[in-house]
Amino acid sequence: MNYNDDKINMTHGAGGEVMQDMISNVILSNITKTSVNGGIGLEQLDDSATIPLYDDHVVVTTIDSHTVQPLFFPGGDIGRISAAGTLNDISVMGVKPLSLNNAMVISEGFNKADFEKIIKSMDETCQEVGAAIITGDTKVIDKDKLDGMIITTAGIGIGKKENIVSDAGLNEGDKIILTGSIGDHGMAIMSQREGFGYETDLLSDVAPVWSMVEAAQSKGKITAMKDPTRGGIANALNEMSDKSGFGLYLDEDKIPIKPAVHAVSEMLGIDPYEVANEGKIVMGVEPDNAEAMLEAIKNTKYGANAQIIGEVTKDKYVLMETSFGGERIIEPPIADPVPRVC
Ligand code: MG
Numbered sequence: 065m066n067y068n069d070d071k072i073n074m075t076h077g078a079g080g081e082v083m084q085d086m087i088s089n090v091i092l093s094n095i096t097k098t099s100v101n102g103g104i105g106l107e108q109l110d111d112s113a114t115i116p117l118y119d120d121h122v123v124v125t126t127i128d129s130h131t132v133q134p135l136f137f138p139g140g141d142i143g144r145i146s147a148a149g150t151l152n153d154i155s156v157m158g159v160k161p162l163s164l165n166n167a168m169v170i171s172e173g174f175n176k177a178d179f180e181k182i183i184k185s186m187d188e189t190c191q192e193v194g195a196a197i198i199t200g201d202t203k204v205i206d207k208d209k210l211d212g213m214i215i216t217t218a219g220i221g222i223g224k225k226e227n228i229v230s231d232a233g234l235n236e237g238d239k240i241i242l243t244g245s246i247g248d249h250g251m252a253i254m255s256q257r258e259g260f261g262y263e264t265d266l267l268s269d270v271a272p273v274w275s276m277v278e279a280a281q282s283k284g285k286i287t288a289m290k291d292p293t294r295g296g297i298a299n300a301l302n303e304m305s306d307k308s309g310f311g312l313y314l315d316e317d318k319i320p321i322k323p324a325v326h327a328v329s330e331m332l333g334i335d336p337y338e339v340a341n342e343g344k345i346v347m348g349v350e351p352d353n354a355e356a357m358l359e360a361i362k363n364t365k366y367g368a369n370a371q372i373i374g375e376v377t378k379d380k381y382v383l384m385e386t387s388f389g390g391e392r393i394i395e396p397p398i399a400d401p402v403p404r405v406c
Contacts, residue, residue: 071121078399079340081296082323084109089106092274094164104157109303110231111153112219114385122225126153127218133404135212139267143185145342145406146215147354148272151193152291155274156345157230158281159223161193166200166217171210176261182213184193195219207336229282229347232307233288239354240312243276243322243345243361244269244369246297250339250402253327258332266324278366279360284353298337300346301382304397311379314394316386318373338397338406348376 072149075082092098092107099105103114105120105397112126130146146162166186170179190197248269255266273291281288288308292300297319305312321336341364349357354372361367374384382394 066145068235074403075399076149078401078403079299080397083151084397087395102226105333106228108230108232110157112221114157114228116225120225122159122222122223124154124157124159124218124228126150127216128153129214129216129312129397130214130405130406131214132253132406133211134253134256135178139248140270141182141343142213142215143182143299144189145268145270146217147186147189148270148342149293150217150219150404151190151272151274151340154219154221155272155277156192156288156289156291158223158227158277158286159221159348160274160278161195161197161221162218163198163220164190164217165219166197167202168200168216169205169210169214171205171207171212172204173207174207174213174280179201181242185386187405189272191213193272196215204218215288229286229289230300231288231290231304231369232306234304234310234348235287236374236376236378237351238287238348239351239372240301240314240374240376241345241347241349241358242297242319243273243367244343245266246323247325247329247336247339249342250296250334250400250405251325251336254332254334254402254406255324255328260328260331262330266322266328269341269343269365273343273345273366276345276361276370279364279367280347280357283360285350286357287348287350289347290343292341292344293406294340294398295397296336296338296340297346298335298394298397299400303381304346304348305382308376309380311377312374312382313377313379314374314382314384316384318371320369320371334401337394338401342402342406351375356399
């Protein structure tokens with residue numbers, strides 16, 4: 065890694081504070097028009113942007129590049145993650161994803177059978193939410209310039225304005241729901257890279273989250289939501305707290321962590337709170353309907369282990385009551401500790 069101040073290094077793409085600084089100081093400060101029709105735009109740094117139309121509808125759109133290594137990992141592959149990642153950024157705006165645009169840069173010499181597996185995997189993931197892949201682009205470049213493949217997907221959803229959920233809308237007293245165990249994706253990638261032999265029981269959670277959003281919305285109001293990808297729940301919860309101006313109080317005993325994730329994180333000294341998830345949501349919900357919303361999420365394919373993990377406070381910190389009865393501040397990570405995780 066190169067820490068020369070004049071050069072971009074790996075942490076600039078790692079979903080933490082260093083990346084946020086570059087986005088503010090280099091990207092936002094040099095782009096003139098950053099939103100359309102008063103919608104959510106680049107400045108808000110939300111999961112997707114919105115373009116309000118001239119009736120009660122809104123277009124939701126997002127784009128994401130996927131550079132995950134290895135391309136095939138326990139529980140998924142670059143095809144599944146490049147579909148789910150973008151479908152999920154649309155979904156956490158409260159709107160059903162309709163379609164993907166898919167641009168692939170492939171290195172010369174790439175195995176055709178693997179390529180087909182990746183396309184099929186994208187398709188299967190889209191089928192889970194009924195989304196279409198409607199346009200795309202394919203480029204091949206010299207094999208010494210790229211190790212495998214980069215996939216960029218853009219997504220579109222169309223919904224009603226009243227259903228849009230930003231990541232900034234938490235209110236004091238809201239309950240926080242986490243839809244399952246944390247760290248599975250990042251730790252599955254790390255255990256495969258490090259050859260730990262956890263491959264068989266530790267799988268990435270990569271999956272489309274739409275069914276859980278839909279279930280929750282059928283029972284009550286979601287006030288704010290994110291998918292905790294790079295930087296993990298530590299990053300997502302701090303962003304939601306910062307943007308709303310409220311704090312969070314969490315209960316460590318309610319945050320599910322699989323024993324294998326715990327084991328790998330101890331061995332590598334990596335905090336599972338700071339590691340990417342690819343099939344989870346953290347959401348704030350109105351307290352009166354929180355239990356009903358939790359039950360609805362638990363009845364979906366990927367939500368069985370959902371929990372209410374805490375609530376929104378007047379404070380400004382993300383605080384957690386630990387299993388031992390103490391308190392710990394959950395800080396936003398400087399960068400996701402796992403490079404090329406998505
Ligand atoms: Mg996101």
